[in-house]
Amino acid sequence: MKKNAYKKIGIILVIVVAIFSFLEMKYKFSAKLNPKLAGAVFSPNDKELVSLGKEIYFANCGSCHGANLEGEPNWQNPNENGLMPAPPHDENGHTWHHTDKMLFDITKYGFGKIANLQGYKTNMPIYENVLSDEKIIAVLSYIKSTWPDKIKQQHDKRNADSVAAN
C-alpha cells in the first residue's frame, strides 16, 4: 500500500515536471512578448519597491500562493477539477527556475498566451488589466527578495544565461 503510494507520487511528479518543461520549451518558441524586458528585470534589493511588492502580494496573490509563499496544500497534484493548485513561490517551488521575463509574462499575460496553448485551463489569473507593469515587477521583486542568497544567485545566473542565449 505504502509502496504504491510512493510510486503514484513519483509518477505524478514526473508528469508535472514534463508539463513545465513543455511549457518552457513552447515559451522559447512563442512570439517574444515584451522584447524590451531582458535579463534582470526585478530589483530584490530595492527596499521601497520590495515593500510595495509585499503589499501587492498580500492583496492579490497570497490567497492562493500562501501567506508564507508556501503554495496550496498538495500543490503537485491536480485537484478534483483536474486543475493544478497554486505552487509555492519559495525555494521549494519552481518559480526561481524561470527567468524574470518569463515570470513577468506569466503574471501579465497568463500561461495560455505565453506558451501559445489555446484553452489551457488554469486557476492562475491574468493581470494584464489589473496590475501595471511596475506593480508586476514590484510583486515579483518581493517574491525574489524572500529567497535565500544561494537561490537568488542561481536565478541571477539563469537571467544572465538567457540574455547570452539571445
Ligand code: HEC
Ligand atoms: C486564484 C488563485 C491564484 C492567484 C490569486 C494567483 N495565482 Fe499565480 N498561480 C495559480 C495557479 C493555480 C498556478 C499554477 C498554474 C498551472 O499550472 O496551471 C499559478 C502559477 C503562477 C506562476 C508560475 C509559477 C511556476 O513555477 O511556473 C507565477 C509566476 C504566478 N502564479 C504568480 C502570481 C502572482 C505574482 C500573483 C499575484 C499578482 C498570483 N500568481 C496570483 C493561482 C493563483
